[in-house]
Amino acid sequence: MTKKIMIVGVGGQGTLLASRILGNTVIGQGYDVKVSEVHGMSQRGGSVVTYVKYGEKVYSPIIDKGEADIILAFEMLEAYRALPYLKKGGKIIINNQQIDPMPVITGAAQYPENIDKKISGNADAIIVDALSLARQAGNTKAVNVVLIGVMAKNSEIEYEKWIETIKTTVPEKFLEVNLKAFDLGYNS
Amino acid sequence: MKKLLLGNAAVARGAFEAGVNVVASYPGTPSTEITEEIVKFNEVYAEWSPNEKVAAEVAIGASIAGGRAMSCMKHVGLNVMADPVFTVSYTGVNGGLVFCVADDPGMHSSQNEQDSRHYAKASKIMMLEPSDSSECKEFTKAAFELSEAFDTPVFVRLSTRVSHSQSLVELNDRVEIPLKEYEKNPAKYVMMPANAVKRHVDVEKRIADLTNFAETSEFNTVENNGSKIGVISAGIAYMYAKEALGDSVDYLKLGMVYPLPEKKIVDFAKNYDVVYVIEELDPIIESHCKALGITNIKGKDEFTLLGEYTPAMIKKAVLDENAPESIALGEAIPMRPPVMCAGCPHRGTFYVLKKLGLVVSGDIGCYTLGAVAPLQSVDTTICMGASVSAAHGMAKARGAEFNKKLVSVIGDSTFMHSGITGLVDIVYNKGNNTVIILDNSITGMTGHQQNPTTGYTIRGEETKQVNLIALCKSIGIDNVVVCDPFDIKAFEKVVKEEVNREEPSVIIAQRPCALLKTVKYTGHCKINDNCRNCKMCMKLGCPAITIKNDKVVIDNTQCNGCGLCLNVCPFGAIEKEEA
Structure with missing residues (x-):
């Protein structure tokens, strides 16, 4: 059975690194893997969606509505937007950070209220304050690795395998902060 | 391995x-x-x-x-x-x-x-x-x-x-x-x-x-699953079909999409009640099949000519199976279009162009985002280089008064790509346009590639740097002005002068991309007690400046301390807070 994971967020939040850590961890488990990334214009502060799929044989790199086993959301509005992609019984991990999109900033639209509660009421949701944990780890940019930590805790893959990938994926000078961030997420 | x-x-x-x-x-x-x-x-x-x-x-x-x-x-x-x-x-x-x-x-x-x-x-x-x-x-x-x-x-x-x-x-x-x-x-x-x-x-x-x-050729392969339905597909659409339909259909996968085989397709198609041609965008394979006289084909009558396909779309069309249930809460979710980054040098440029109410002939790059709210200053975007030559055409069609309200904006890399020829046209054919080269020292949108104006090769080796000032002057532009678009007052003055000039001119808006490693903005901007909530700073469309409980606030996680907002606040209500 193919496992389908969706990572959603705002361009610039580091979703790409998160999907690469995830992808490289699961190939270590002997699976076929596909990771679909977003490059180009959307990276400039737009909604970004990456898909990670693994299993015996993976064909399509994308995930359709109602299919995702796990959604890892870096921002609440993006979690809300991605919710229809969650399969029945799937899990959504949400960083409770709010980043206003331009239509909200200009007053053309309203940022929906209580997104976390609305999602929790309708799906198996884990709400994390990843920004505070990243700050605690020493760099607010480590939100992505905090969230990978939360996901790792909820996966069947051992702790050590994740650490191994982080060590080979993250540049040396950010390694300490990222390992700390991973642990804070893992133990949250 | x-x-x-x-x-x-x-x-x-x-x-x-x-x-x-x-x-x-x-x-x-x-x-x-x-x-x-x-x-x-x-x-x-x-x-x-x-x-x-x-x-x-x-x-x-x-x-x-x-x-x-x-x-x-x-x-x-x-x-x-x-x-x-x-x-x-x-x-x-x-x-x-x-x-x-x-x-x-x-x-x-x-x-x-x-x-x-x-x-x-x-x-x-x-x-x-x-x-x-x-x-x-x-x-x-x-x-x-x-x-x-x-x-x-x-x-x-x-x-x-x-x-x-x-x-x-x-x-x-x-x-x-x-x-x-x-x-x-x-x-x-x-x-x-x-x-x-x-x-x-x-x-x-x-x-x-x-x-x-x-x-x-082995590029074109038949996969026989003993089905009554045949599928002809290529590229990513084949993967979607395979995911959606699995072993329930037979496939002819075309790895070579030109020239297409003839006998192979005819021989494949005759085995089935119906053959679906699944290809994104135009009906290239489908038209070929029809030209071969194959009639049991379904293609664009089932599948759209627009955008990307998905496995769910194919499952519905071929097997009439619906997508799994999904959670829909029915609330309107605001869109999140891409925006210029916090600290983007183009923000200063477009703030001024909007303020002056100019018609902006735009081009391809991050600065195409100057078309979206709240800056909304870009009028046209066609292709690489068109900002310069199309503005020349606009001026020739509508005359001198219109031209005083018209500028072109083009990035440094795009200018080298195909803006130069348009500028030569302006000089040669007695045009009077104002062209703003947005020189952010890199090719931005595609993720920081070097170009002839940066002084580095693809391998990061130093090389001769094309001098934009000398280049423009050498083709006959006598008025070349370099200005920092974050110095809002000076930049506004320069733009006003140049659009009113009876000669063509080039303004080089020079400030490096905020994402370059060499750019080191520090600290954050912060609203102080002088704020009268006039919302002037909101006109910048900075992703870090937003409104909470009807008051302007700056989000520390988004702000990189570039300080542009300090230059537009009329009350000195924004200050820098060093980290």
Whole structure:
């Protein structure tokens, strides 16, 4: 059975690194893997969606509505937007950070209220304050690795395998902060 | 050894293993990473050329000289290089020559959704289409062999989901191919009428040979599952079909999309009650099937001409199965379009252009985002370079008064790509336009590639830097002004002066991209007690400045401390807070 994971967020939040850590961890488990990334214009502060799929044989790199086993959301509005992609019984991990999109900033639209509660009421949701944990780890940019930590805790893959990938994926000078961030997420 | 590789990285790997000698490209999403990955191999000469036409010609020259060569571009880049492409189809090659073109169905990062397969047919050049990273590597490798075997350039066609998906690839070693002999051969390489007439005969023979090759080639495979339904597909659409339909149908997968086989398709189609042709964008394969007289075909009557496909869409069309239930809460969710980054130098430029109410002839790059709210100053975006030449046309059509309200905006890389010729046109034909070159010291949108104005090569080696001031002056622009767009007052004054001048002028808006490692903004901006909530700063459209409980606040996680907002606040209510 193919496992389908969706990572959603705002361009610039580091979703790409998160999907690469995830992808490289699961190939270590002997699976076929596909990771679909977003490059180009959307990276400039737009909604970004990456898909990670693994299993015996993976064909399509994308995930359709109602299919995702796990959604890892870096921002609440993006979690809300991605919710229809969650399969029945799937899990959504949400960083409770709010980043206003331009239509909200200009007053053309309203940022929906209580997104976390609305999602929790309708799906198996884990709400994390990843920004505070990243700050605690020493760099607010480590939100992505905090969230990978939360996901790792909820996966069947051992702790050590994740650490191994982080060590080979993250540049040396950010390694300490990222390992700390991973642990804070893992133990949250 | 198997490695998780981006489709683009796998193309680069394939070219490397095939012994490619020269790669020349211009960046363009979704093709950029191919050439960036090539740079990792020291055995290969690689360059960013000023535009796709130049890049293609560099590759063509390398091939004629006996090397294996490749040029990579996005779909619209193929328009720019179309001129040499159509003729190199006639000359053929010496060393293997591959053009790798990446289409963008769904327009994730493009201005149109054109289908590059039309070019293969129009230029009579063979085209391969991989459907995952492993095929990206294998097909690219094979493309070099086929190029030399059939004396033809070869297209490898990608699409966004193939280029930007990672999947497993088996790595092999590079095979060093000795350069082919270089011999003077004007009958083959000098395409004047008498020679070209003869070469056209060779082109037609080659297409006939390649069609025969397509009949038996391993690129085109039949997968028999004993079904009554047949599917003909190619590229990423094949993967979607396979995911959606599994073993419930039979497949003819076409890895070679031009020229298409004839007998193979007819023989396949006659076995089924119905044959679905599943291809994103235009009905190229479908039209071919219909031309072969096949009638049990379903294609664009079931599937859209627009955007990307999904497995769910295919499942519904072929098996009439609905997508699984999904959670829908029914609340309207605000869109999150891309925006200029916090600290973006273009923000100062567009703030001033909007304030002055100018008509802005725009171009392709991050600054296309100057079209969206709240800055909303860009009036037109057509293609690379059109900002300059189209503004000249606007001024000629509407006259001097209109021209005083008109500017062009074009990035440094885009100006080098195809803005210069438009500027020459303005000088030559007595135009009076004001052109603003947004010099942010890098090619921004595609993710920081060097260009002739940055002073560095693709490998980061220092090189001569094109001097924009001297360049503009040398073609006859007497008024060239350099100004920092973050100095709002000075910039506004310069723009006012130049649009009112009775001569053409160039303003170089100079400030580096905020994402460059050399740019070190520190601290954060903060609202102090002087704030009267006038919301002047909101007009900047900075993602860090927002409203909470009807008060302006600056989000520390988004602000990079660039300080532009300090320059627009009339009350000194924004201050810098050092980290």
